[in-house]
Amino acid sequence: MSILDKKHILTIDLDDSSIEYSKKIFFYNTDKNISNLYVKIKKNNDDGVGVELSVNDLKDITVKLTAIKPKTNQTREMIGILTEELTDQSCAIYKFELLQEFTDQVGSVVCEFELSNASGEKVTIDAFSYRIKESKLTGLNAEIESNPDLPVLKQLIKEVKETAQTVNNIDDVNITETKTFSNKKIDEKFSTVSSQIKDKANKDEVVKKGYANLNDFDEESRLAIAGGDFNLNYVLGEDNVKTKNIADNQVTPNKTNFINIEIGVNKFNKYNATIGGYLNGSGVVVGESDLTYGYSEKIAVNGGDIIRFDRYSALVSFPGVYYVGEVAYNINTISDLTYSNEYWCCTLPSNANFVRINIKSSYIDTQMLTINQEMPLSYVPFSKTQTIDDSIKIPNSYEIRIESLENKSNANSNDSNILYNKKWAVCGDSISYGARADLDDSGIRKTYDYYIAKRNNMTIVKNAISGSTITNVSGKNSFSVDRYKNLGSDLDYITLWFGINDSGVGSSILGTISDSDNTTFYGAWNVVLDYLIRTYPTAKIGIVVTYGGSETFRNATRDIAKKWGIPIFDIMGDFSIPLFAGRESDVQTAISTFRKEQFLSDGIHPNDVGYQYLSTSFESWLRSL
Structure with missing residues (x-):
């Protein structure tokens, strides 16, 4: 055991599944190969006294640690190893040598131990947590690593090493003189490297005040100044200096006045x-x-x-x-x-x-x-969503041409594929936007429509905003206000997926099926569908009955689709659709929970596996419209 090792000792009490430790557990995200947990296990003897168990007592016991990473919610697992490296130990001790994947995210890491034996018996222990603190050098290292000058520094260091190697390989009568000369060259190169590293480490790319040359002025200013390229002994105002970039982490949602965090x-x-x-x-x-x-x-x-x-x-x-x-x-x-x-x-x-x-x-x-x-x-x-303030006017829709990976002369041709080359308006909230979706190499969110369009060479008109409703509710980027009128032309398919955020507002906005005012859920659907059917008479229109939210709003969506003769993709009510995020009845709770864990990143939004899984049944439904 190294003198640098951090020794955190925890004790598991098998009788009440609790865990004890005497001091707070923390590591830095820059710690390496010293982040260790040592675990003892105790159990009451016949006299009711807690006794620490020996190696012989635990010879067939496996202790597993599961940790939840604080930022990504990913889980990491590790099996403890019986160790004898603690000099004062008189009982069995399991060592958990935490790898970098257990300490690379700043925050509170929630953990749980599980004990099991060869007979299949398992015991879960109460949760505990350890904290990962951020080194003050973390941001500095990232700044240096991302700097375009880094390759130059690396080359200089390489030259230093090569020069040093040359010295070591010299076998000559004048070796002392040669080494003296080489050492001088090494010192020169190291000085250059050190000064450049120091310059980059201390450099603030966001220039505020200082001396300027003519290049810092616009064309008119340069023409107005007589003379050549010289330094002006003049301090520019903060708003006048041109900057190469903005320092990292200076623009965040909390510092803007146009991003709403909900x-x-x-x-x-x-x-x-x-x-x-x-x-x-x-x-x-x-x-x-x-x-x-x-x-x-x-x-x-x-x-x-x-x-x-x-x-x-x-x-x-x-x-x-x-x-x-x-x-x-x-x-x-x-x-x-x-x-x-x-x-x-x-x-x-x-x-x-x-x-x-x-x-x-x-x-x-x-x-x-x-x-x-x-x-x-x-x-x-x-859950947390970020939306653009209503006062900021941005286009509601944008087109994405997603070309098929398939050869265009094969089965994806117009003759055999009804979806090939079609234009599809995807309207919805964060599920359709892809709040937790992965990005492809072009920065496009890989949602269900992405995968469908990829397979069929379709053009997507995306009109989906996180946190939005179909009902006209203040601050919700409501689809029925004006978004539904901005879908463009020549649409072949229109799908509408709303309801979960409307349900979150409450039953007070539900209204009745005869409403014609977009301030109610029923009324908003009536307004939108009347417009879309008349504006796009040949487009195939479909409604998604969302999972989540309340059954009242799902039933209202079904009623409105029936009223207007619109086909539905009923995720929780149609048993012909593979189980995705629960059913309203007749499904084992454990299986429903398992599916959600596989396909949803936070209980609401699909992950990449979920979007891919959903896309196949969604595509089949789309073909049937």
């Missing part, structure tokens, strides 16, 4: 929660080594907001805290706080700006917190 109904992000201890009435963490409990990050609120969160809080006395500025107060002191079998509910004071809630770590996967909304009847994962 959190879904559940404001509790389990991946940013901290496991270990709970917040007392003053917001101070108590019992950090107790992994039974945990607490959320700060969640932004406004004064007067009504918050609701699951009853599985750490303690009745300390459900959480709200903040006024930087000062924390016990939520339990709020006068209208109510506690039911389902959740806590209270109205925040007028000057509150943040809340944090306590949780039981065993319920972290079902914990929810809502703001000014009723608690969902079933678990809704945390």
Whole structure:
């Protein structure tokens, strides 16, 4: 064991499936080959006393660690190895030498141990977490590695090494003199390399003030200045200096005034929660080594907001805290706080700006917190979408020509393929936009329509915006306002996939099937379909009955399609469509959950496997229109 190794010792208690450790566990994302976890296992003996188990006790036991990466939610697994490298050990110890894939993403890594034996018996242990901190040099390294001057520096270093090798290979009577000369050349090259590295490391590409030459002025200014190419002893204004680029991480959604960041109904992000201890009435963490409990990050609120969160809080006395500025107060002191079998509910004071809630770590996967909304009847994962502000006018639709990988003279010809070379308007929300989709080499999102168009050499007119509704709802980029009128001409196919965000707004916008006002769900469909049918009389139009959302809105979508004679692709109601993201009835819950885990990245949006899987049945339906 190296003196540099970080030795974090954890103890698993088999009797209550808990885990203990004496100090916070953290590593830096730049640590290498020193990030280790050592695990002991104990169990009560006949006298009820916890005893650490020996190697002989655990000879057929396998201990597996599963970690969830904080940014991508990817899982990584590792099997522990029995070790004897701890000099003071008197029991069996499993070592987990964390590879870079366990420490390369900054944030809180949620972990779980599983113990199993050859008989197939398994025990799952309570979750715990370790934190990955970011080295201050991380951004600097990225800046240097991405700099166009790096190849020059690498070449200089290569020349230095070659010169040094030449010295080592010399076998001559004047070796001392030769080496002295060569060492001088090496020193010169190293000085050059060092100065250039230092220059690049300290360089701020975003120039603000300094001396300028004529090249920093526009053509008119240069003509107005007499003389040649010389430095002007003049400080330019910040807005006048031309810049090569903007420093990394200077433009973010939070720093713009035209990107709206919207959190879904559940404001509790389990991946940013901290496991270990709970917040007392003053917001101070108590019992950090107790992994039974945990607490959320700060969640932004406004004064007067009504918050609701699951009853599985750490303690009745300390459900959480709200903040006024930087000062924390016990939520339990709020006068209208109510506690039911389902959740806590209270109205925040007028000057509150943040809340944090306590949780039981065993319920972290079902914990929810809502703001000014009723608690969902079933678990809704945390989600975040970004949309362009309504005041920013951008084209609603854009065309993408996706050429087939197949030879155009084969079965993809017009004679045998009804979809070949057709123009298809894909209208929808984040599912059709591809909020969690992979990108191809051209930066196009690989959604279900991408794969269909690729196979059939189609042109896609994309009119899909994350978070949007079909109903006219403020701030939702609603399709029924003007988007439906901007699909272009010569369309062969139009598909409409809406409903999940409308359902999230609530039943108050549902309306009736006779409505002609786009401020209701029924009315918006009536407005849109009447226009599309009359404007594109020969186009094949289809409606997707979405998965997710409420059954009420799905039934309304089915009713409206029946009214207008539009075929539907009913993901949750049509048993001829392969199971994708659940059914409304008659499907095993475990299988439905398994499918969702395979095809959805966050419980709502498909991943790349999901889009590919969905595309085949969607294509079959499209051909039938």
